[in-house]
Every structure is written in C-alpha cells, then in structure tokens.
Amino acid sequence: MRNRSIVNSQESTVVATSFIAMRICLALIVSAIFFTSSAQSVSASVDRDKILLGEQVTLKISLNRINENNFFVATWPQINDTINHAEIVKRAAIDTINVAGNFTYQQNFVITSFDSGRWQLGPFNFIIQEKSTGKKIQLQTPPLYLTVLPVDVSSLKEYHPIKDIIDVPTGFNWLPVIIAALLVLLIATIAFIIIKRKKKPASQPRPELKGTxxxxxxxxxxxxxxxxxxxxxxxxxxxxxxxxxxxxxxxxxxxxxxxxxxxxxxxxxxxxxxxxxxxxxxxxxxxxxxxxxxxxxxxxxxxxxxxxxxxxxxxxxxxxxxxxxxxxxxxxxxxxx
The missing domain is CATH 1.20.120 (Four Helix Bundle (Hemerythrin (Met), subunit A))
Structure with a gap:
C-alpha cells in the first residue's frame, strides 16, 4: 500500500513538471512570434522579372513596421536615374501607411531597359535611428534580378514578298505641282492675314532663380x-x-x-x-x-x-x-x- 502511494506521488510530480514545461515552451513560441511580427524589415520587388526591350516594369521598395515613438527614418535609398543597365522613367513620392501604430513607408519606380541580359537591381540600404539612444540601424534588401529579352524578328524574314520591276512613266504630270503651289499660296495668304490681325507680344524670358x-x-x-x-x-x-x-x-x-x-x-x-x-x-x-x-x-x-x-x-x-x-x-x- 505504501509503495502504491509513492508511485502515485511520483506520477503526479512527472505530470506537473511536464505541464509546466509545456507552458514555458508555449510562452517562448508566442514571444518569438510577437517579436518577429513587430521587428522592422525592408523589402524590394518588381511586378515582373522578365521584360522585352523597352518594356516597363514597376520596382517597389518598402520599409516596414516602424514605431515612430521609438525610431525615425534617418536615410532613404537615393536611386539615380540609371541603375545597372536600367533607366528610371518615373518615380513616385514616398507613401506612408499606418497599421495599428506601426508605419510602413514605400516608394514605386517605373523602370525600363534597352540592353538585353540579366541585370542586378540593388541591394537597397535603409537607415533608421533610435530616438532614445541615437543608435543607427542599417537594413538592406536582397538584390533583385531583371531579365531583358531581345525582340524576336525571325518571323519577319519573308514578310515583304519580292516584286517585279515596275516601269516608271516618262511623261511629267504638272497637275499635282500646280495644285500644291495653289495650296501653298492659299495657306501663306491666310497665315499672313491672321498674323497681321493679331500679333502676339514677344514672350518674356523666364527669370533665373538665385540662391537655394x-x-x-x-x-x-x-x-x-x-x-x-x-x-x-x-x-x-x-x-x-x-x-x-x-x-x-x-x-x-x-x-x-x-x-x-x-x-x-x-x-x-x-x-x-x-x-x-x-x-x-x-x-x-x-x-x-x-x-x-x-x-x-x-x-x-x-x-x-x-x-x-x-x-x-x-x-x-x-x-x-x-x-x-x-x-x-x-x-x-x-x-x-
């Protein structure tokens, strides 16, 4: 009887210990998930990774989950008009999105390329600064790759069939010349009358701005x-x-x-x-x-x-x-x- 009580007591201790260990593991998993969801991150993407020569594609860079109570953006990537065989056609302003107190900043670029090949875009670097300590943190996106394909012209080899030699008439037709001369004279007369009636004042040169x-x-x-x-x-x-x-x-x-x-x-x-x-x-x-x-x-x-x-x-x-x-x-x- 005494041995059975000891066995039951040991089993209860093992069960309680296992339950406590499970609760600790669950708390660690929840904490890891919360930390991962609240950490800052950066991203860069293109809506297509393959284009033909001269086609346009949208490049988007983002800085995600910034708590403005603790951090501010110190440096945003400065992208030139030409970026590794690609050209920026249009750059949008930086957009700000607020999701539950965490801010996401993103900017879109419309780019194109006239050089066939596989070109690397990025990586792009962001710098955020902690308000309390002044510590700067650099975040970097992975590089992107854009494949630019040449235009296939193989199907155009026989697009225009070979034609026989056409005889050119030797006589000269003066009628088109006379009609064209009359039209030019009529247009010149109308333009002269309009300009004489309404002379536009000479445009003033745009003043040059001085200073910043x-x-x-x-x-x-x-x-x-x-x-x-x-x-x-x-x-x-x-x-x-x-x-x-x-x-x-x-x-x-x-x-x-x-x-x-x-x-x-x-x-x-x-x-x-x-x-x-x-x-x-x-x-x-x-x-x-x-x-x-x-x-x-x-x-x-x-x-x-x-x-x-x-x-x-x-x-x-x-x-x-x-x-x-x-x-x-x-x-x-x-x-x-």
Missing part, C-alpha cells in the same frame, strides 16, 4: 518683418504672403504640389520630412491661422502675426536641415547605382 529654395523663402519672409500691420488689409496681405512663401518653399524642396493643396491634404504628405508630431501640429495650426485670416474668419493682432512669422522661419529652417542631413548620410553610408 531656403534662401529665397527666408528673403521673402524676412521682408515681411518690416511691414506695418496697422490696418485689416495689411494684416490679410501679410498672412497671405507668408502662406504663399511657405508653400512655394515646400513645393521646391519636396516636389509636393503645395500651392494647390489644402492644409488637411498637405500636412499628411509632410510626415516624412517632419518626424516630430508636436512640430507637425504647430505647422498645422499656423496653416489654419493663415487660412482663417485670408477668408476673414479671424483677425489677429500685430504681435501674434509677427510671432507666427518667426515660427514659420524656424520650422522651414528645421525642415531644410533635416533634408540636408538625410542627403549627407545617404552620400556617406549608402552606395549609389
């Missing part, structure tokens, strides 16, 4: 600092000119059509160039203030208007520094193709 986009924007904005805002009209014009100078700068440095977008449409597209959420909110407040003044919904005082101008000068200066820093890091750390 930031220098031109700061020149316009600092000129506003000297204006006297003693009337309602002066305040409206002050905010309208400030808004136009800011949008013109954004359009020149980012290729975003800022002059034709509302504040609600523009701010989400600036997310890549303004990593700080508080800075974006401040920028949005200034755009909304300028719009309210232009459409007579609000009239600020001179002090508020001048303080808003100082904020705009500081923000676009920070944007320009971020763009220049990213380009410098790209030139130093990322190989060009």
């Amino acid at each position: 986009p930031l220098e031109r924007a700061l020149k316009k904005l600092k000129a506003l600092q000297q204006q006297n805002l003693s009337s309602t009209g002066a305040i409206k014009k002050f905010h309208s000119d400030m808004d136009d100078a800011t949008r013109q700068y954004i359009e020149e440095v980012t290729n975003i059509k800022a002059l034709h977008l509302t504040a609600g449409e523009l701010l989400p597209r600036l997310k890549f160039y303004m990593q700080d959420a508080a800075e974006r909110n401040n920028f949005s407040r200034i755009f909304n203030l300028n719009a309210s003044v232009k459409f007579a919904r609000y009239l600020p005082g001179e002090t508020e208007s001048k303080n808003t101008l100082e904020e705009i000068i500081r923000i676009i200066t920070d944007i320009d520094e971020n763009i220049n820093r990213a380009r410098t890091d790209a030139d130093r750390l990322v190989p060009k193709y």
Whole structure:
C-alpha cells in the first residue's frame, strides 16, 4: 500500500513538471512570434522579372513596421536615374501607411531597359535611428534580378514578298505641282492675314532663380518683418504672403504640389520630412491661422502675426536641415547605382 502511494506521488510530480514545461515552451513560441511580427524589415520587388526591350516594369521598395515613438527614418535609398543597365522613367513620392501604430513607408519606380541580359537591381540600404539612444540601424534588401529579352524578328524574314520591276512613266504630270503651289499660296495668304490681325507680344524670358529654395523663402519672409500691420488689409496681405512663401518653399524642396493643396491634404504628405508630431501640429495650426485670416474668419493682432512669422522661419529652417542631413548620410553610408 505504501509503495502504491509513492508511485502515485511520483506520477503526479512527472505530470506537473511536464505541464509546466509545456507552458514555458508555449510562452517562448508566442514571444518569438510577437517579436518577429513587430521587428522592422525592408523589402524590394518588381511586378515582373522578365521584360522585352523597352518594356516597363514597376520596382517597389518598402520599409516596414516602424514605431515612430521609438525610431525615425534617418536615410532613404537615393536611386539615380540609371541603375545597372536600367533607366528610371518615373518615380513616385514616398507613401506612408499606418497599421495599428506601426508605419510602413514605400516608394514605386517605373523602370525600363534597352540592353538585353540579366541585370542586378540593388541591394537597397535603409537607415533608421533610435530616438532614445541615437543608435543607427542599417537594413538592406536582397538584390533583385531583371531579365531583358531581345525582340524576336525571325518571323519577319519573308514578310515583304519580292516584286517585279515596275516601269516608271516618262511623261511629267504638272497637275499635282500646280495644285500644291495653289495650296501653298492659299495657306501663306491666310497665315499672313491672321498674323497681321493679331500679333502676339514677344514672350518674356523666364527669370533665373538665385540662391537655394531656403534662401529665397527666408528673403521673402524676412521682408515681411518690416511691414506695418496697422490696418485689416495689411494684416490679410501679410498672412497671405507668408502662406504663399511657405508653400512655394515646400513645393521646391519636396516636389509636393503645395500651392494647390489644402492644409488637411498637405500636412499628411509632410510626415516624412517632419518626424516630430508636436512640430507637425504647430505647422498645422499656423496653416489654419493663415487660412482663417485670408477668408476673414479671424483677425489677429500685430504681435501674434509677427510671432507666427518667426515660427514659420524656424520650422522651414528645421525642415531644410533635416533634408540636408538625410542627403549627407545617404552620400556617406549608402552606395549609389
């Protein structure tokens, strides 16, 4: 009886130990799956890996699962117009996708090639930076291979049959010449009458832009600092000119059509160039203030208007520094193709 109790006790201990081991293994598997799903990753793909000479294919590069509370994008791949026997026909802007707080950045390129062969595209390098420690992490995509096939012209060898010699008439037909001369004379007469009635003024040569986009924007904005805002009209014009100078700068440095977008449409597209959420909110407040003044919904005082101008000068200066820093890091750390 005593031996049976000892055996039962040992069996219970083995079962409990096995159950605890199973729970530990299950927890490790769940943790590994969660870590894998939340880690950053990069990818590069083409919608077709074989094309004929001159055909176009779409290349997509992506930076996935970036938590903006912990990381920001320090360097994006700078791809030249020619990349290993392939040419970039069109490059799209960088898109941002938010999935449950993790951001995915992606960019599409339309490419073509006029050299037959199998060409390597990439690898493409991304750099993200940890906000708390400043540590930089480089992520690299695997290389892609694009096969460019020559056009098959073997079926065209006998496309045009051989014809007999055709006799050319020796007489000259003057009728087509006379008709052509009359048509030319008629067209010349009509063109002369139209030009004489409506002479277009000579087109003015396009002025050459001097300095960088930031220098031109700061020149316009600092000129506003000297204006006297003693009337309602002066305040409206002050905010309208400030808004136009800011949008013109954004359009020149980012290729975003800022002059034709509302504040609600523009701010989400600036997310890549303004990593700080508080800075974006401040920028949005200034755009909304300028719009309210232009459409007579609000009239600020001179002090508020001048303080808003100082904020705009500081923000676009920070944007320009971020763009220049990213380009410098790209030139130093990322190989060009």
